[in-house]
Amino acid sequence: MKTAKPTEKELEILQVLWQQGPATVREINTVLNATKNIGYTTTLKVMQIMYDKGFLSRQKSGKTHVYKATITKEGTQQQLLDKLLDTAFGGSAMKLVMQALGNRKSSQKELDEIRDYLDRLEGGES
Amino acid sequence: MKTAKPTEKELEILQVLWQQGPATVREINTVLNATKNIGYTTTLKVMQIMYDKGFLSRQKSGKTHVYKATITKEGTQQQLLDKLLDTAFGGSAMKLVMQALGNRKSSQKELDEIRDYLDRLEGGES
DNA sequence: ATTGTATTACGAAAATATTCGTAGATAATA
DNA sequence: TATTATCTACGAATATTTTCGTAATACAAT
Incomplete structure (x- = not known):
């Protein structure tokens, strides 16, 4: 199976994760909102999709998930x-x-x- | 107005035009079909869209149009x-x-x- | 326990990109 | 002129990406 290419939005999220290390949806969304205007659930959804695709792994911490990039x-x-x-x-x-x-x-x-x-x-x- | 970014398919077509100079839909489609499998009307449609976007200009020659890249x-x-x-x-x-x-x-x-x-x-x- | 707040899960709308079928126009030629 | 082949225009189906609303869930504070 050939590794699919991340979409634009996915890349934005990967950027943040690569730079700052593992983070929650909230943290990512906050960073993204510094420049763009993007809803919380939008960021959440994209990260869930990335998780499904295998681009991210995640770990439960309290009630939130901490996501981590699995692709380099x-x-x-x-x-x-x-x-x-x-x-x-x-x-x-x-x-x-x-x-x-x-x-x-x-x-x-x-x-x-x-x-x-x-x-x-x-x-x-x- | 900010110049929009060409899509993947549009780039494939631009590649051919940049390399070979002005060409008809038929010619472009033939080139593309050397590697991919893409219908004639699909290529036509994309080129018409590119024309609308201003990526291409065209000139009538007989019954066909000769397209030319307007972006470098x-x-x-x-x-x-x-x-x-x-x-x-x-x-x-x-x-x-x-x-x-x-x-x-x-x-x-x-x-x-x-x-x-x-x-x-x-x-x-x- | 009840209420309030933040998070997740789910589904679907909206936007964009890709694909092609069909009808009508144009030109060559039989 | 009638036939045929090719091309354009148009509309729409499909696929992909982006967006967010709503409801369910988990935790915290009262």
């Missing part, structure tokens, strides 16, 4: 990247990279880090 | 990149770049090109 940030990022590469960049990772670096200000430090990273990639995975 | 590949790529950065990479272009380069084999030549690109970025846009 890295794996999901890679999956989305692959998709984007495929659907918008014709499979060329390089083009994507250049576009990502080009149209936004990257600091000198960041550019250096990328260079180091390139060196490491090249230097044979010692 | 680069702009759309950037838009999707920004979205991905935001929803999955916490806004860090660098992390995205590293992830993109890491989990796939990039040729020596590609890596060199990226290095050159970095040099140019740094070298002050002379």
Whole structure:
């Protein structure tokens, strides 16, 4: 069975969980409401669906559930990247990279880090 | 008015148009059918919707329409990149770049090109 | 125990995206 | 001109995603 891709809303929730660790529906909803306007039961429903899909696990604590992401940030990022590469960049990772670096200000430090990273990639995975 | 994001199917069609230039519904559908299985009227419908949205322009040639992408590949790529950065990479272009380069084999030549690109970025846009 | 408050479960409405059937228009050609 | 093949327009069915109302449940406070 192929792992399905999280939807937009699901990704927003995953973001919070990845960043803050396990959390309740209430906590997630509070974070989301800082920017958007989303009802409590909406957040609840989405998280229940994610639980059904296996994206989240949960544990009862008193009367509430504490949810935890079961899929990793890295794996999901890679999956989305692959998709984007495929659907918008014709499979060329390089083009994507250049576009990502080009149209936004990257600091000198960041550019250096990328260079180091390139060196490491090249230097044979010692 | 904020430019809406193309859907998955719309992106597939844009891909073909960006690569091959203006084309008829029939031509697009033929290309799509090389990999997927999609009915002619489905492709037609999607392209008509894209026309309504302003993603495509068209010109009558005989009894058929020749469609042309009105949104650029680069702009759309950037838009999707920004979205991905935001929803999955916490806004860090660098992390995205590293992830993109890491989990796939990039040729020596590609890596060199990226290095050159970095040099140019740094070298002050002379 | 009764009341009040927060949470969950359930179902379904609303919004969006995908799919295609059918009818009518257009042009080529027999 | 009649026939045929192809294309467009239109509407609608289906699927997916997002949204939330309502009722049941669990806990806390009175």
